[in-house]
Amino acid sequence: MSEREEPALSISESASLERGYRRLLAWYPKWFRLQNEDEVLAVLMACAQEGQTRPSLEAAADLLKGAARMRLRPMPGQPRTVFAAVWLMIAAAAAELGIMVTLLATESGIKAEVITRYPAYAHAIGHALTVQVIVDEIAGPIVIAMWLWMAWMSSRGKQRGRVALAVFFGLTSLSVLYALSDGSLVYAPAAMSVGLGLWAIAAAAIMLIFNKASSPYFQRREPALA
Amino acid sequence: MQEATFLILTALASGAQHGYGIISDVADISGGRVKLLAGTLYTALERLRADGLIGVDREEIVGNRLRRYYRLTPDGEKRLAAEASRLHSHATAALRRLNLNLAGGAA
Numbered sequence: 001m002s003e004r005e006e007p008a009l010s011i012s013e014s015a016s017l018e019r020g021y022r023r024l025l026a027w028y029p030k031w032f033r034l035q036n037e038d039e040v041l042a043v044l045m046a047c048a049q050e051g052q053t054r055p056s057l058e059a060a061a062d063l064l065k066g067a068a069r070m071r072l073r074p075m076p077g078q079p080r081t082v083f084a085a086v087w088l089m090i091a092a093a094a095a096e097l098g099i100m101v102t103l104l105a106t107e108s109g110i111k112a113e114v115i116t117r118y119p120a121y122a123h124a125i126g127h128a129l130t131v132q133v134i135v136d137e138i139a140g141p142i143v144i145a146m147w148l149w150m151a152w153m154s155s156r157g158k159q160r161g162r163v164a165l166a167v168f169f170g171l172t173s174l175s176v177l178y179a180l181s182d183g184s185l186v187y188a189p190a191a192m193s194v195g196l197g198l199w200a201i202a203a204a205a206i207m208l209i210f211n212k213a214s215s216p217y218f219q220r221r222e223p224a225l226a
Numbered sequence: 227m228q229e230a231t232f233l234i235l236t237a238l239a240s241g242a243q244h245g246y247g248i249i250s251d252v253a254d255i256s257g258g259r260v261k262l263l264a265g266t267l268y269t270a271l272e273r274l275r276a277d278g279l280i281g282v283d284r285e286e287i288v289g290n291r292l293r294r295y296y297r298l299t300p301d302g303e304k305r306l307a308a309e310a311s312r313l314h315s316h317a318t319a320a321l322r323r324l325n326l327n328l329a330g331g332a333a
Binding site: 032036038039040041042043044045046047058059062063064065066067069070073076 | 245246249263264265266267268269272273276291292293294
């Protein structure tokens with residue numbers, strides 16, 4: 001086996017290259033960095049070319065790809081059920097973001113349409129729509145932040161994450177029931193199906209996170225990093 | 227099993243090695259054809275560790291840098307042996323058929 005010392009880099013070259021690699025390694029999940037960062041850095045530095053001051057494009061792309069793949073895997077000690085639930089919650093946050101963007105993008109179109117159809121009520125309806133969109137603009141980011149927070153807490157095995165998810169699921173269920181009982185007069189079919197879709201995601205996340213396989217993960221005090 | 231994974235396990239088959247050692251050994255084994263990059267190497271090592279095919283042998287500090295040596299676990303040896311014999315039988319079959327065809331073409 002070939003043993004090789006680090007190539008001859010001046011102190012400033014070596015420091016600059018190391019900074020570049022550390023910036024790339026920052027994209028890896030924390031548990032991976034705690035466990036491997038120094039070691040990967042040692043290998044990267046050993047592979048350096050003479051006079052190299054920044055990571056090559058190829059090495060950078062390879063590290064970023066590695067970081068992405070590492071984030072798509074469960075953390076060591078994390079049950080697959082928890083990992084799947086976390087990704088469902090992130091998907092829900094993305095869906096909420098999509099809904100918010102759609103609402104904002106279509107607002108003026110809907111307003112124009114309503115005004116041409118019901119010119120007599122133009123002012124009142126236009127005003128109501130604006131109020132609705134403003135409410136959605138405020139509620140949207142809060143709900144997105146909620147989903148991301150629950151995903152983050154759950155992925156780290158924090159009990160608060162799953163309690164919040166249960167409460168959130170209860171509220172979502174109530175609002176879906178309310179919408180269903182109130183009838184299709186109030187809610188457009190598209191809005192209904194989006195609401196039901198989100199409820200289904202929350203239901204699946206609940207089932208995964210309160211699964212027998214997930215429970216031990218939430219009963220430890222500190223998530224294992226090794 | 228991916229080629230990189232197979233070559234990493236092969237590099238560890240003769241004894242514990244550290245990251246840079248694996249990279250240069252894999253280059254040797256493959257006749258310089260496979261150049262592992264650090265990101266690929268550690269993605270593979272992490273998966274192999276999670277699957278219990280490799281383990282950490284020891285850690286050393288050399289010139290201020292951490293060196294972690296990896297070794298095959300008994301499971302890893304079994305998997306590598308199974309994969310090697312699978313590839314071997316495929317390769318043998320391919321060569322045998324090619325030879326037969328060549329002989330047939332010449333006749």
